[in-house]
Amino acid sequence: MADGAARVVAAVEQVLMGKGEVVRTAVMTLLAGGHLLVEDVPGVGKTVLAKALARAVDCSVSRVQFTPDLLPSDVTGVTVYDRRTAEFDFRPGPVFANMVVADEINRASPKTQSALLECMEEHQVTVDATTYPLAEPFMVLATQNPVEMEGTYPLPEAQRDRFTTRISLGYPHQDAELAMIEGHAGSDPVDRIRPVCTAADVRSMIAGARAVHVAPELRRYVVELVSATRSSPLVRLGASPRATLHLVRAARARAAMAGRDHVLPDDVHAVAVPVLAHRLLLTGEARAARREAGQVVHQLLDQLVVPRGSRSEPSARHGQR
Structure with a gap:
């Protein structure tokens, strides 16, 4: 378990330099079977951390850009009527993935934010009186900006309580910022990350951690x-x-x-x-x-x-x- 966690940490640190403790906390949250809230000012790498952690694990990943007009069905999925079969079919939303990157979660309305409550706590989605289980492992990596108030909706206490950990990145050290300039010169370094473990490995590590x-x-x-x-x-x-x-x-x-x-x-x-x-x-x-x-x-x-x-x-x- 220690070796597997170290590989994930090393993969994420390729793009998030000088933030070793923050990266270890994020990986720790993954092994705890929990959800992560990254809260900091704009431009310090909140989304980069979430995307890098998601790419380091070979599993299904989805990203939702939260906006004021986002509906709960845009997150969980919706039941539609198929005229050819005369039946209702359920079309899963982006929450049906192992890792869900919820970018700027506090820009969505409280109604849409509440769509994640059941998902995060019970790892299932209920739509039209039908319950659909979510794949394991399941982790929500949410980002939010704590200083910008225009067009945002603060997370309710019930929502914040479902996040296992909250971290802040802070500004990087000057040496790390200089290295970042060189690393981002050609292409996005997140694209260079290769998976270092599978979803089955993560499930095994979560079970081991709970023992x-x-x-x-x-x-x-x-x-x-x-x-x-x-x-x-x-x-x-x-x-x-x-x-x-x-x-x-x-x-x-x-x-x-x-x-x-x-x-x-x-x-x-x-x-x-x-x-x-x-x-x-x-x-x-x-x-x-x-x-x-x-x-x-x-x-x-x-x-x-x-x-x-x-x-x-x-x-x-x-x-x-």
Whole structure:
């Protein structure tokens, strides 16, 4: 699993230079069986990251450019009447793919955004009282611009909660930006990416990641962390039970990428902000004090007591800090 994940990371890093940690978080989300939200200012490579990750895996890929006039049926599919057979036929939409790149998802209306709720949580689509399963693996890679407000619709809390992780790319380092000028001189570097694993490989890695051991003390620590977001005076809406499951899955995937069969407290700390921050709604006082959700998560991590044992075996000493 570690070798397969490393190949995917290396393939994506060919076009997204100087963003190793961001790329590893994206691959970790894939192995956790989750969905990724890339939120940043225009032009920093959000769509490039999504397309590169999709091309690194030999599976079906579709892309949806979200616009204000996009309809839910444009995403999920529609049932049409065939006059030749006198029957209704279902024509699948772009969501029927292993990886769905939802570009600028916040430009679509809330009605269209809600079309993805069932897909992301239950991996199925219901149209005209008929349910159609989606292929596995299934991952939504969505991008959005957090600063442009004209013609955009903020994602509702229910939608944000279905994304396992949220990441921001940030501006590249000057050396990486210089290398980018040379790399984009001839053609789009994304076109040069070749698949390094198949959909079956990804399914196997997801199953392997979910088998990674999590000690009972560490499970309790995760529950305490999520519960702390609900009782913090800085938070108006804390993380949901779904966030608890996503946090454990992300920590397991990170441990598997490191070649370990058990989760350490450091794994939980590394994924806490990407998994929890976008789910929190801060109070008016916290926003007035210019506090950010990521800072609140870090503060809660500092307040909680880290479990000293990460495995159930008496001889294990992992996780001590």
